[in-house]
Amino acid sequence: MKLTINGQEYDVPDSPSRVLLWTLRDELGLIGTKFGCGVGICGSCTVNINGKAVRSCITPLNEVDGEIRTVEGLATKNEDGSVELHPVQQAFIDNQVPQCSWCMSGQMMTATAFLAENSNPSDDEIVEAMGNNYCRCGCYYRIKTAVSDAATIIAEQNKEAA
Ligand code: FES
Ligand code: FES
Known part of the structure; x- marks a missing residue:
């Protein structure tokens, strides 16, 4: 599947069991996004999707719809x-x-x-x-x-x- 992150398009393997956080960190090396609780409580994994704050640790990869911005794309x-x-x-x-x-x-x-x-x-x-x-x-x-x-x-x- 294709993801647009910080204005750049990436092709990543889809997986129903995968959440966005691990694709960002482990597959794409965007390690500015952090793992904390892993269950949507602490907010350390927050990214923006279409300008909204989203917790990437509980966002299934195959439900991502829109432009992702991570901390690497803020500047x-x-x-x-x-x-x-x-x-x-x-x-x-x-x-x-x-x-x-x-x-x-x-x-x-x-x-x-x-x-x-x-x-x-x-x-x-x-x-x-x-x-x-x-x-x-x-x-x-x-x-x-x-x-x-x-x-x-x-x-x-x-x-x-x-
Ligand atoms: S890691 Fe805590 S909300 Fe995602
Ligand atoms: S958890 Fe250490 S600066 Fe916020």
């Missing part, structure tokens, strides 16, 4: 070879959010999908949107601040582009 590669970080990535770095980092790709993919739907969130809305992505290092306050800062960066970029 934009410019024609001159330079890389422009996604506002969410930039804000997570600026706020020094990660400790062990294991949950971070899932956090950022959840935040990206959330901000695409709500570009001017309140703190409460951020906490609610991010509340099902667990961080065993307890970085929740910095995650909230970073998501809020990312919203500000996106708003500034949109203003410049208008």
Whole structure:
């Protein structure tokens, strides 16, 4: 079957028992997406499909329908070879959010999908949107601040582009 991931098409073997996470990590080497609980609870395996946050550890491969974006596809590669970080990535770095980092790709993919739907969130809305992505290092306050800062960066970029 064919998968479109980060704008690139891949041909991967279909299997009714396979979930998206293992195809990403084991077959395609996209190891930015992490395995945590394996049962859809922790959020560390979150990717975006058609812009929505999806838990790849419980998504059957043969039910994937749409464009997948993983953390490897968040940044934009410019024609001159330079890389422009996604506002969410930039804000997570600026706020020094990660400790062990294991949950971070899932956090950022959840935040990206959330901000695409709500570009001017309140703190409460951020906490609610991010509340099902667990961080065993307890970085929740910095995650909230970073998501809020990312919203500000996106708003500034949109203003410049208008
Ligand atoms: S590994 Fe998928 S939700 Fe925990
Ligand atoms: S930074 Fe360690 S689990 Fe979140």
